Amino acid sequence: MKKRKGDGMAVPEDDAADLLRRMLSFRSVSGADGHREQRRFLDFLLDWLGTLPGYSLLHYQGCESGQHPFAHVRIDGQPSPAGRVLFACHLDVVPIGMEDMWAHDPWGTDGEKDGRYFGRGSCDMKGPIVSLCLALRSLASHGIGAEILFTSDEESGSAGAESQIDYLRGIERPAGIIVCEPTEGRIRLGHRGAYWIEVTATGKAAHGSTPELGVSAIYRLMDCIALCREGQGPKLRSDPFLGKESWNLGVVRAGGESPNLVPDRATGIIDYRIVSDDVDDITDWWEGQEGISQVTRHLLLSPVSTDRSDPWLGKLSGPVDSEPCFCYTDASIITKALPGIPIVIWGPGESSEMHTIDESIEIPAICHMAERYAQSLVDACAPEGCRETPESADIQ
Secondary structure, rough: EEEEEEOEEEEEEHHHHHHHHHHHEEEOHHHHHHHHHHHHHHHHHHHHOOOOOOEEEEEEOOOOOHHOOOEEEEOOOOOOOOEEEEEEEEOOEOOOOHHHHOOOOOOOOOOOEOOOOOOOOOHHHHHHHHHHHHHHHHHHHOOOOEEEEEEHHHHOOOHHHHHOOHHHOOOOOOEEEEOOOOOOEEEEEEOOEEEEEEEEEEEEEEEEHHHHOEHHHHHHHHHHHHHOOOOOOOOEEEEEEOEEEEEEEEEEEOOOOOEEEOEEEEEEEEEEEEEEOOOOHHHHHHHOOOOEEEEEEEEEEEEEEOOOHHHHHHHHOEEEOOOOOOOOOOOOHHHHHHOOOOOOOOOOOOOHHOOOOOOOEEEEHHHHHHHHHHHHHHHOOOHHHHHHHOOOOOOO
């Protein structure tokens, strides 16, 4: 059995690889069609964590009647004077795409190769969940615990966390929150929010041979997009930490069903990455454009930013990055429910591996992150100003 050693802890890589293999076998794809498998994966995690001393299930939701699977777990231990650490993990993964493009089995049966494990969700975020599970197992017998949120459909606009926002508002406030997304092991202090809108352009139908008698809704939509590309669209703002806002036209649906028709309807879905919750200017601009008949909000997720000077960050055993995450996370929902609590995004795995064909993660990175999580929990329970090393802890 291969082990990593660091800060007094021994981390068996074989255990990490085996647990990841078992997690990858659950085809927990985001969306309603994947809810049953997300729930099966959740039940597997609860069974695994249920063997730890001090385990308790505080809240559980299955997938009956279209509900989003969700659980809130506590591993009891010596609480920090300021409160427990709350971890947030999502159960879902993005679809695999074209399976024949994968060189490795997307559901993890190929196993480890040259220190990397391949499979959908290996990096985002089942590898980080393995790190957390091994860290908690190492510390449970030492009187150190934490709380965990398991959410669903994070990849679908954080729909699972959003469905539990009222519950989250009523939980005991933690000392700090760690969202276990892959960040190359570097602590990220926030990310931009997201505002997704669907804009509908209308025109006048006509025969394709007499386009002068009609008005193309597609042209009207593209005229607006051209203005945005030329910098004449909604004003994009900047934040010293989060950076500049951006937009992407991700979906276009034309109303024309045949090339010999002038289409009278066209829609586009635009993804704005925002640095402020105030999105009225974006909405107002689109509503004021000629030919745009409807603007519909699909998603609004708040930007996230934790003050770099927050003393809780000193409890975390890892480097704090100067850059934010490039993507949104469940932190947008959690900070809305639990305002004023420091929250970071921190986990193993390279962000460049997320959502890719042959997605993978390094097993040593999972083990190293287990050490970092464990050390951080130890420090969170230590008296103020002290940092301890659990010499007797053995992650196995």
